Amino acid sequence: MISSLITGINGFVGKHLCEFLKNKGHVVSGLDIQKKSEISDITYFAADICDGDAVSNIIEKIKPDEIYHLAAISFPKEANISPRRALKINIMGTVSVIDAMRRFCPGSKFLFVGSAKEYGTIQKEIFTEEDIPSPSDFYGASKYSSELICRQYFMLYDLDVRFTRSFNHTGPGQSSNFVCSDWARQVAMAECGKGPSQISVGNLDVEIDFLDVRDVVNAYWHIMEKGQKGRIYNVCSGKTQKLCDILDFFVEKSTKNIKVIRDKNKIAAIKENKALRGDNTRLCTETGWTINYPLEKTLKDLYDYWIDKIRSGFI
Amino acid sequence: MISSLITGINGFVGKHLCEFLKNKGHVVSGLDIQKKSEISDITYFAADICDGDAVSNIIEKIKPDEIYHLAAISFPKEANISPRRALKINIMGTVSVIDAMRRFCPGSKFLFVGSAKEYGTIQKEIFTEEDIPSPSDFYGASKYSSELICRQYFMLYDLDVRFTRSFNHTGPGQSSNFVCSDWARQVAMAECGKGPSQISVGNLDVEIDFLDVRDVVNAYWHIMEKGQKGRIYNVCSGKTQKLCDILDFFVEKSTKNIKVIRDKNKIAAIKENKALRGDNTRLCTETGWTINYPLEKTLKDLYDYWIDKIRSGFI
Numbered sequence: 001m002i003s004s005l006i007t008g009i010n011g012f013v014g015k016h017l018c019e020f021l022k023n024k025g026h027v028v029s030g031l032d033i034q035k036k037s038e039i040s041d042i043t044y045f046a047a048d049i050c051d052g053d054a055v056s057n058i059i060e061k062i063k064p065d066e067i068y069h070l071a072a073i074s075f076p077k078e079a080n081i082s083p084r085r086a087l088k089i090n091i092m093g094t095v096s097v098i099d100a101m102r103r104f105c106p107g108s109k110f111l112f113v114g115s116a117k118e119y120g121t122i123q124k125e126i127f128t129e130e131d132i133p134s135p136s137d138f139y140g141a142s143k144y145s146s147e148l149i150c151r152q153y154f155m156l157y158d159l160d161v162r163f164t165r166s167f168n169h170t171g172p173g174q175s176s177n178f179v180c181s182d183w184a185r186q187v188a189m190a191e192c193g194k195g196p197s198q199i200s201v202g203n204l205d206v207e208i209d210f211l212d213v214r215d216v217v218n219a220y221w222h223i224m225e226k227g228q229k230g231r232i233y234n235v236c237s238g239k240t241q242k243l244c245d246i247l248d249f250f251v252e253k254s255t256k257n258i259k260v261i262r263d264k265n266k267i268a269a270i271k272e273n274k275a276l277r278g279d280n281t282r283l284c285t286e287t288g289w290t291i292n293y294p295l296e297k298t299l300k301d302l303y304d305y306w307i308d309k310i311r312s313g314f315i
Numbered sequence: 316m317i318s319s320l321i322t323g324i325n326g327f328v329g330k331h332l333c334e335f336l337k338n339k340g341h342v343v344s345g346l347d348i349q350k351k352s353e354i355s356d357i358t359y360f361a362a363d364i365c366d367g368d369a370v371s372n373i374i375e376k377i378k379p380d381e382i383y384h385l386a387a388i389s390f391p392k393e394a395n396i397s398p399r400r401a402l403k404i405n406i407m408g409t410v411s412v413i414d415a416m417r418r419f420c421p422g423s424k425f426l427f428v429g430s431a432k433e434y435g436t437i438q439k440e441i442f443t444e445e446d447i448p449s450p451s452d453f454y455g456a457s458k459y460s461s462e463l464i465c466r467q468y469f470m471l472y473d474l475d476v477r478f479t480r481s482f483n484h485t486g487p488g489q490s491s492n493f494v495c496s497d498w499a500r501q502v503a504m505a506e507c508g509k510g511p512s513q514i515s516v517g518n519l520d521v522e523i524d525f526l527d528v529r530d531v532v533n534a535y536w537h538i539m540e541k542g543q544k545g546r547i548y549n550v551c552s553g554k555t556q557k558l559c560d561i562l563d564f565f566v567e568k569s570t571k572n573i574k575v576i577r578d579k580n581k582i583a584a585i586k587e588n589k590a591l592r593g594d595n596t597r598l599c600t601e602t603g604w605t606i607n608y609p610l611e612k613t614l615k616d617l618y619d620y621w622i623d624k625i626r627s628g629f630i
Contacts, residue, residue, distance in 0.1 A: 052399060080471060083410070083414060083464075083467070083468075084367060084410050084411070084414045087406070087407070087410050087464060088407060088410075091402070091406060091407075091460065092402070092403060092406075092407060095398070095399050095402050095403075096399070099398060099399045132447050132449075134447075135463060135467070136467075136470065137467060137471065138464070138467050138471070141460075141463045141464050141466075141467050142464075144460075144463060145406065145456075145459075145460030145463060145464065148450060148456045148459060148460060149398075149402060149453070149456050149457075149460065151456070152398070152450070152451075152452060152453050152456050153398075155451065156395060156452065156453070
């Protein structure tokens with residue numbers, strides 16, 4: 001049985017990945033900052049990812065066959081507000097984990113989860129893995145720096161490191177910091193009579209490459225199983241979605257008459273990605289990964305997630 | 316009077332820069348890890364560059380007009396042996412300083428000292444600032460990551476950050492970790508009867524772009540005085556020197572019959588830079604900087620430095 005360690009397991013992607021790997025028969029361990037995890041059937045370790053000694057002790061103890069390194073500040077706006085904290089967690093957190101793997105289980109596999117935000121200022125219709133990053137915010141810089149560092153571990157220590165540049169993803173469980181989940185939540189609140197019959201939105205003149213989080217974790221597994229070491233994989237749908245179409249979906253979902261309100265702060269937060277689209281050819285052809293969740297299914301499940309959460313009294 | 320803070324002031328370049336700035340009439344403060352500094356006429360602060368709070372307190376107190384950020388692990392081999400430590404000092408140390416500047420003196424100038432090692436795997440006759448880095452060791456990755464991060468502070472917070480990619484430099488006071496100083500020391504030891512009449516050398520089939528450290532600190536001052544914010548400057552001679560010619564210089568300097576011995580470990584340490592040469596056109600034309608120290612003068616002063624140090628009983 002394969003022993004997998006997921007860092008940041010309590011996060012949105014971590015929970016879905018854990019579920020996925022357990023279904024594949026993996027023995028899953030998880031590491032995160034919270035004292036406890038709500039996930040069952042795992043060995044859970046609470047540690048600060050930046051605490052090199054604590055992370056070393058955990059990896060020395062479990063010596064996993066593979067490490068999915070998800071722990072990070074993943075909300076770009078948060079990184080821009082507190083750059084020192086985000087850079088420390090995203091860069092030195094990565095170093096804590098991969099350096100411990102070098103010392104205690106150098107034969108293991110390591111998945112570094114990077115971001116489309118690494119591409120930054122590049123002006124292109126569609127991004128491939130050959131495009132050399134040019135980050136334009138602290139989040140993108142933290143992810144590209146970490147990618148460069150992990151690449152040295154691959155080149156100089158011959159560690160089996162695989163890289164993603166993950167584009168936007170959404171689905172049930174996502175924080176409402178992110179656009180689809182924010183909108184789904186607002187409409188669900190209105191539907192349940194817990195909020196006004198309105199939705200506050202940012203710039204709608206944007207097209208984004210979205211994947212369902214369940215397709216994303218499936219991609220991560222495919223990269224670990226069938227990908228190549230030292231290689232970068234775009235994790236994306238290859239298509240862009242107009243944000244206004246996603247808005248229409250949620251508005252139509254509701255039985256209420258939802259009023260759309262523009263919020264200037266939200267506009268500023270996403271205006272630079274006018275059309276962010278990735279090429280997933282490498283991921284599909286080299287690993288056999290395919291998309292299982294059409295966007296309509298994703299958005300429906302996301303909406304239902306918020307409806308359930310509100311009705312069960314969590315909000 | 317201009318108030319200048321030098322981080323890493325106790326280091327090889329820091330001492331020379333301090334001397335240079337004092338001669339220009341600047342009021343110099345210094346920050347380094349050692350409890351005390353042997354440099355006189357400065358305000359000295361002892362702090363770990365990675366201790367964000369300590370660094371913040373110092374910068375809040377002195378609010379310098381300009382910061383020359385030299386503090387780093389500067390010996391590439393050391394970074395490859397202890398990557399976690401080097402990445403922390405070089406990246407998070409830089410973040411400590413620039414983030415404190417953002418908070419307490421956002422109108423100041425910041426010089427980020429990068430490295431030719433950022434260019435890494437690029438195969439070219441001569442490197443210009445337009446070449447996109449592709450580091451091939453931890454030192455180069457740490458410097459390029461820090462450059463990318465400092466660039467975000469320039470772009471998102473409009474801080475006045477200037478960048479160097481500094482090529483090899485040498486001169487009196489350099490650690491014998493570095494090739495010219497290592498050779499000068501060995502020959503000086505032989506000359507003074509404190510070591511065998513031999514010199515242990517690595518790969519001689521290498522050409523390196525060397526500057527005198529005094530020309531380097533003059534370049535840093537020129538960049539701060541006459542350069543542009545947000546801009547990268549190669550700091551280099553524009554010419555390469557054959558290592559075998561430098562070896563001949565030292566061997567001929569000695570009155571002893573010096574035997575040359577090849578050391579495989581030293582060969583491995585430098586073999587990747589077969590010919591590392593930078594284009595200094597931007598530095599010369601935009602700032603008016605010129606070279607004052609021909610290599611013969613540099614090597615002679617370096618040799619005399621070791622002779623003095625040995626004769627005065629420091630070794």
